[in-house]
Amino acid sequence: MSRILIVDDDKNILDLVRIHLTQAGYQVLKAENAIQALGILETEVPDLVVVDVMMPGMNGYDLTKRIREEFDLPVLLLTAKGELDDKEKGFIAGSDDYMVKPFEPKELLFRIAAILRRYDKLSNSILRVGSVTINRKSYEVSAGQSTLLMPLKEFEVFALLASHKNQVFERADIMGKVWGYDYEGDEQTLNTHIKRIRQRLAKIATDVEIVTVRGIGYKLEVHSNEISL
Template identity: 45%
Template sequence: MHSILVVDDDPNIRELVGFYLKREGYHFVEAADGKEALEKLEINTIQLAIVDIMMPNMDGYELCEQIRSYYDIPILMLTAKGEITDKEKAYAAGTDDYVIKPFEPQEILFRVKALLRRFQMVNEESIHIGNLVIDRNNYEIDLLGKRLVLPMKEFELLAQFASYPGRTFSREQLIELVWGYDYDGNDRTVDVHVKRLRERFNGDLAGFSIRTIRGLGYKLEE
């Protein structure tokens, strides 16, 4: 049974989301703010966190950064803040998805299932995306039976995108994830590598595309 942590200072929101999660068979854990959420994470095995942004003591942005630093779980932001700058800040903090209040509880369930499915893909040795099979052990790619070997950073960037289809990554996140925190080059190197991947896997043959999300970054779509 997957345990889902819901962090929101509004008890009505926690109760509503918790009701639907429990009805779907998830174990529901709740917290009223970021500090309480970190306490719950220490004593519970959590597979996914649903986090509000505007909360006392510790807001959702800071909580998201804390979770990203210590836990390898997907995060869904649930908030009334819907401006593009708010979304940019949320994705920069490390969220995997973003839902604006008011919301349909059923949509939350759809997104929770999708995030858990993507997270399970990350832990697999082989990633299947479109018509590709990405072998993370041997750093090889199979495209409809044809074996391909990519330069290391292109491979790692593609594997990062393919592990989280539909998730938007900022350039800064991709630099940290693929090139490392100590990389001192220009973040435009991400644009160059994305361009090369698009040239290698263009059209319908690959079964996916890497989209530019204006003002935010990139995401892979099947």
């Protein structure tokens, strides 16, 4: 489970973001200013930091620079400023993404997931679920003596589901993360890819299954192959 530190002097924003992140399955740490955030980072290691730009004392740009230099963690900036110069300051400071207030909580979740996915790919090239091993560098899926080379989009869908087994992914979320949020195709594309992945998996592993959650999306489950006597 990924851990996220939220830094914002607005308690309403802190609570709003905390609620949505918690509902999405993240562990949440909170700080009301940069000094508190740096203190937390001395003892905790979150996977990502969400930072407000306009804070008293040290602002979000300076805090982002400190986080990148001292802790090398990904940062998403939140700000009421939407000018190009302000965004440039954020990226120069080292932020991975930038959102302007007011924002849709669902979009914040998409962007957080995208950042975590990028870093997860860089840090974890081998993923194991049940009897299946997924190699994100070679794009190979193997089980026992069998190895599959899936088409890229099928591989990305499968790796996404496998990265959080038993977690339900909404169809729109999968489409956005794999095809991009500006993709204009319909969900039949995803249905087709899921069907093909299932067919491929059935040939090499019986303990890993992609389950349809009706009206929502999909999740990956791992079953025991042990036979009860």
